[in-house]
Amino acid sequence: MSLISPREKCGVIGIFSLNDHNIVPLLISGLEALQHRGQESWGIGVHGHATFKRDGVVSRSAELEYDEISKIEGSVGIGHVRYSTTAKSAVGYAQPIDVGGLTENHSFRIAHNGTLEREGLVENIRDLGFSSPYGVTDTELMGMGLYKLLKSGKSLAEAFEKLNPYLNGSFSIVLLTSKGDLIGARDERGFRPLCLGWHAETSSYVIASESCALEAIGAKLLRDVEPGEIMKIDKDGLESFYFAHQERHAHCPFEYTYFAHPTSQIEGINVYSSRKNIGRVLAEKYPIEADIVVPVPDSARPAALGYSEKSGIPFEEGLLKDRYKRKGSWRSFIEPEKREAIVSNISTIKNVIEGKRIVLIDDSVVRGTSSKIIVGNKLRNAKKVSLLLTFPPIIYPCYMGIDFPTQEELLAYKVCGTSTNIEEINKKVAEHIGASFVGYNDVDGLSKGIGLPKNQICLSCITGDYSCLKFKPKFRSREEMKE
Ligand code: SF4
Structure with missing residues (x-):
């Protein structure tokens, strides 16, 4: 059941x-x-x-x-x-x-x-x-x-x-x-x-x-x-x-970092501005020597701009989504069965990325499939790729409306279990997806970037604290979820 x-x-x-x-x-x-x-x-x-x-x-x-x-x-x-x-x-x-x-x-x-x-x-x-x-x-x-x-x-x-x-x-x-x-x-x-x-x-x-x-x-x-x-x-x-x-x-912080439209105001905060702020937070947290800052299109673009502004490293569009293959904008995270097809709709601007040390900004790594393809394939001609993530490591499933359905599918959990040691998670996820470096945001950086106090945002998928639910759900496998 x-x-x-x-x-x-x-x-x-x-x-x-x-x-x-x-x-x-x-x-x-x-x-x-x-x-x-x-x-x-x-x-x-x-x-x-x-x-x-x-x-x-x-x-x-x-x-x-x-x-x-x-x-x-x-x-x-x-x-x-x-x-x-x-x-x-x-x-x-x-x-x-x-x-x-x-x-x-x-x-x-x-x-x-x-x-x-x-x-x-x-x-x-x-x-x-x-x-x-x-x-x-x-x-x-x-x-x-x-x-x-x-x-x-x-x-x-x-x-x-x-x-x-x-x-x-x-x-x-x-x-x-x-x-x-x-x-x-x-x-x-x-x-x-x-x-x-x-x-x-x-x-x-x-x-x-x-x-x-x-x-x-x-x-x-x-x-x-x-x-x-x-x-x-x-x-x-x-x-x-x-x-x-x-x-x-x-309030779900994933709405701010990924899901909601950049023009929307949620709880009085503009989604675009919060994404850009998180980029600035990442620049403070992870100062990296690089030639260009590149977003994974589209949701990470404001964060990449924020990182670029704060660090002084030029912003470049090294990856572009082909908008003409299908009506509507496919979202790679929410259609897992189509993920590889969607990532294949991302084109690389070779002249921009070739031989460059790149700070690549993405909103999150859930299962790691897209990140691996982007780093290992789309950016294979870059000299070095450091991937920074606006959302902290996702270690627990979400039962409040976003599809991180089962713990066993989550990359951070797969490589580090429930460890909260962010350096260790950064290192192991980097090894898994083949990046030179991975730097996750943390809960403080997320709260600061969005502009909402920690006690006003949901953190269950990051911390495993489900106390905002009436009772804690029992973790299920994907097969059980389908029953
Ligand atoms: S667990 Fe909370 S923070 Fe994570 S996606 Fe679900 S609602 Fe958002």
Whole structure:
């Protein structure tokens, strides 16, 4: 039995127009702006219409099925882009998910970014007939639990409060109720981002995973949805209340170093600036004699700029991603089965790197596959490659929405076990991937670079401290995760 759902790293959006504008074009554009969070499937749920779901990237369907999508009109709706690396990729797993009959009181559609441990949720709704978790996703289980509580007469805040003890993990969600209300909620630790915006032209509130979606549709960022907060938007406007309160938040630093869009503001901090700052931190920590600083495209580019600025070593684009081979930007970390193909889409500018001593900046080494190819193959004509990493060694799995699924796959763990001796990890990882030197960031450098105190960020995959979860998950193998 799988304890942890394969639902992961997605993007959500919800829009409510107070003066009845058709928000569907905004919903589609917002989802396109969140495409980096999930390229496997997508969907929208618009009040008064059946849920629309498709495989692949939004722009492809929006182009091919323009006429069909144009028929969907409404003043409130939600949307989702999805990634999953361990479960089936079928459109049947796409979101939003319908919970309860579409017109039934208390029913709703739900779109979820995050991962929730399933056992507790199954236990919570066993009396609804879910005796086995097979084939039922964490999102469905959470939805059914909520539905059950709402149907029993609980208010929204009471229902979330009652369900919260069973919600072990991360969730940033949007809900569209059968009445046509929009609801947004974020887990009590704030693992995944969620923010609120205002689109003046259509008098719409927008709730989205990242502010890049607001920017894309011309909406203004108002604020983050706070950990433990629920937002309800209806014809009377916006109402906010809390189902939980935790002093210790656990924002995921991986959003800043890799996952989120550089233009986004999360917890008041611009992702691009935090990446650049981390590059400066790395320059202080690892002063290296080199000819050029080169980023692994694309997410490490700001950090390489920061390193270059601080060290005075010129920045060069020695590696370029071929953007024309496939629509959408493949992300090498989140599609493991396609990793080698993606790295093969990185081209080397031979004139730039030949005979040079290179400081190569990357965001992280998870399994080490891409780094080995880049160092050993793409940069084989360089004189020397020193690889610096913006994220500390990943030694433990993530159960809060990023796919570091099993400890046995993590390179730092494979070569050094749970050692926290960073010099030793640097040395062994360098040997493994064939670099002259490897220098990982550490927790202090990560916190300083991002600009969030250590007690406000999640560090579980670095330290093995899972105390921000309600209970520690049992480590699983990849095979067990797939069951
Ligand atoms: S375990 Fe790591 S990747 Fe997962 S939420 Fe925490 S910091 Fe982010």
